[in-house]
Amino acid sequence: MERLKVLVVDDESRMRKLVKDFLTKSGYDVLEAGDGEQAVDTFFKEKDIALVVLDVMMPKMDGWQVCKEIRAFSQVPIIMLTARTDEQDELTGFKLGVDEYIAKPFSPKILVARIEAILRRSGQGNSDDTLEYAGIIIDKVAHQVTIDGQPIELSYKEFELLTYFMENKGIALSREKILNSVWNYDYFGDARTIDTHVKKLRSKMGEKGNIIKTVWGMGYKLEE
Amino acid sequence: MERLKVLVVDDESRMRKLVKDFLTKSGYDVLEAGDGEQAVDTFFKEKDIALVVLDVMMPKMDGWQVCKEIRAFSQVPIIMLTARTDEQDELTGFKLGVDEYIAKPFSPKILVARIEAILRRSGQGNSDDTLEYAGIIIDKVAHQVTIDGQPIELSYKEFELLTYFMENKGIALSREKILNSVWNYDYFGDARTIDTHVKKLRSKMGEKGNIIKTVWGMGYKLEE
DNA sequence: CACTTTTATGTAGAAATTGTGAAAATTACT
DNA sequence: AGTAATTTTCACAATTTCTACATAAAAGTG
DSSP states (O other), rough: OOOOOOEOOOOHHHHHHHHHHHHHHOOOOEESSSSHHHHHHHHHSSSOEEEEESSSSOOSSOOOHHHHHHHHHHHOOOOEESOOOOHHHHHHHHHOOOOEEEEEEHHHHHHHHHHHHHHHTTTSGGGGEEEEOOOOOOOOTTTTEEEETTEEEHHHHHHHHHHHHTTTTTTTEEEEHHHHHHTTTTOOOOOTHHHHHHHHHHHHHHHGGEEEEETTEEEEEEOO | OOOEEEEEEOOOHHHHHHHHHHHHHHEEEEESSHHHHHHHHHHHHSSOOEEEEEOOSSSOOOSHHHHHHHTTTTHHHEEEEEEEHHHHHHHHHHHHSSSSEESOOOHHHHHHHHHHHHHHHOOOSSOEEEEETTEEEETTTTTTTEEEEEOOOOOOOHHHHHHHHHHHTOOOOEEHHHHHHHHHOOOOTTTTTTHHHHHHHHHHHHGGGEEEEEEEEEEEOOOO
């Protein structure tokens, strides 16, 4: 299991160090940024930051601005730190999609607790863990599929199979290939078991089922 | 190897810059346009744009309109960005021939992934899995043939046969040779079965069918 | 032009492949 | 262990593709 990355943005290096120590001890990988621009740069250079802790008051680019820039591309959870308990700020923050709002000074313990709560809640809401096409949404983390908003129940294999199709839409997949990818490499059974699974998948998918096309003499593919 | 050109259209320059940075890093040549009119101008001035990333909401001319104008002349893949998750929008988009639909905010990583998937699918990706000649495109991976942009349905043997012709265009192929290449070596049936397949191929290819010439007393060839 | 050879085409039956439902085997859950 | 759910196998039906064949059309030959 990989450690989750947290980006800590504050212009005071002492502050960053304190937070970093606590988070590192709690099992996170911590990246630092000393100002807003640096924060945005780091965020988009590193591609899998799980959460951002963001101070409001900073030189060059303040926290609100950083938040906006990040939100234009990402739903990553953001925790805002502010010295003031100004209510107006808090409102602005929620409008921008800030997930939590912690007033300085705060205890590092609380910060860690909040971070863990948020990550648990969002299921480490990495949007790369979802596949979407033609009204079919696959949530790999929750192991859940919805079609046009309606959740459908799939068995493990069915889920794996549909995921494989979605990850390779438009590509004709031979039974051999499917077996090697979805089944374990040590499977030596009948390839026709795929047919059966495709049949069940199609029927469970209702009228969307016909998106899985038969490529005669070859295998199957998910239509584009 | 030449870099593929991607046109990014958005009225926010900050947004364009971020997308551009990512795409440039991923090996694409990025052109920018700040509004719809500029987008259309740029698209038709540059003649080999491989893909367009298009924001819906823009001044002067919105994304749908730009899409229409481009589609009137070109089948270039289009990715639409929209802030709204309005389903109606999505429907309109697909009717206009939008290839992908990404809701803002999104992660640049996803955008790049989608772009690469689309280019790979449309065969423009840097792969030798596609054959192209005279408006006929064979996508070996998808096991799919398009003629002047229109996909046509071929059976397994027909697909193999056309692929063989395309790989040997301009070369007169004896029935013997064709049998040995397209059919299994243990085939001992009538060589005249090729005639039947050629007939079906020609008819399925419509007026492009006559590109397969008869070499009297010898076999067939794909005209060069 | 008559004649031979070769190719084109339509059709029907053969062969191959996939769809389907049910039963058997395996796995997961109390 | 007992039960339910899932996965796999299997047999046969349905479908698609392939091939053979008969006849028509076209091309070459003298």
